[in-house]
Amino acid sequence: MNKFCRKIQLPFEVxxxxxxxxxxxxxxxxxxxxxxxxxxxxxSFLSSKNLHVKFYEIFYTPPQQELYIHVDRNVYxxxxxLNFCICDPLxxxxxxxxxxxxxxxxxxxxxxxxxxLRFKSEEVDLEYTECIAGWYLVNAxxxxxxxxxxxxxxxxxxxxxxxxxxxxxxxxxxxxxxEIFKECLI
Numbered sequence: 001m002n003k004f005c006r007k008i009q010l011p012f013e014v015x016x017x018x019x020x021x022x023x024x025x026x027x028x029x030x031x032x033x034x035x036x037x038x039x040x041x042x043x044s045f046l047s048s049k050n051l052h053v054k055f056y057e058i059f060y061t062p063p064q065q066e067l068y069i070h071v072d073r074n075v076y077x078x079x080x081x082l083n084f085c086i087c088d089p090l091x092x093x094x095x096x097x098x099x100x101x102x103x104x105x106x107x108x109x110x111x112x113x114x115x116x117l118r119f120k121s122e123e124v125d126l127e128y129t130e131c132i133a134g135w136y137l138v139n140a141x142x143x144x145x146x147x148x149x150x151x152x153x154x155x156x157x158x159x160x161x162x163x164x165x166x167x168x169x170x171x172x173x174x175x176x177x178x179e180i181f182k183e184c185l186i
């Protein structure tokens with residue numbers, strides 16, 4: 001089974017009128033949109049599954065660029081994000097396995113002040129690649145990046161989900177996400 005990503009079809013249309021943004025700086029790769037822009041139907045749908053949006057961000061990958069290889073926390077996990085991506089079919093997301101000597105990393109902080117682990121390309125081995133255009137569950141707790149060697153912009157709207165079934169609430173694990181969203185999997 002694919003442990004990296006799964007395409008889903010939500011049972012309703014999500015209001016994405018403010019996505020992608022039109023007012024942004026070309027060099028900025030991460031944007032924190034206002035909470036007021038999250039579609040209320042999406043929040044209600046996630047709440048019905050006992051999920052909460054902990055963090056909400058936009059990733060931008062300009063044409064002919066790639067994002068750095070990273071893990072979305074300061075530890076390895078199977079943390080799931082719900083992503084909506086607008087991209088060329090040749091623009092992809094990649095997942096990697098760190099080479100043994102590079103598994104222990106010191107955390108860094110993103111421009112949005114969140115912890116992450118960063119890797120150089122020579123520190124990892126490529127495991128899986130897929131174009132994630134549309135709605136996807138993605139495993140962000142293992143090394144990954146996006147490559148956009150096309151002439152089009154790549155935009156990703158990303159929701160970090162908390163599983164409220166855990167006490168205390170923690171990030172939604174990928175296997176659990178597949179179970180929760182099983183009726184939406186494509």
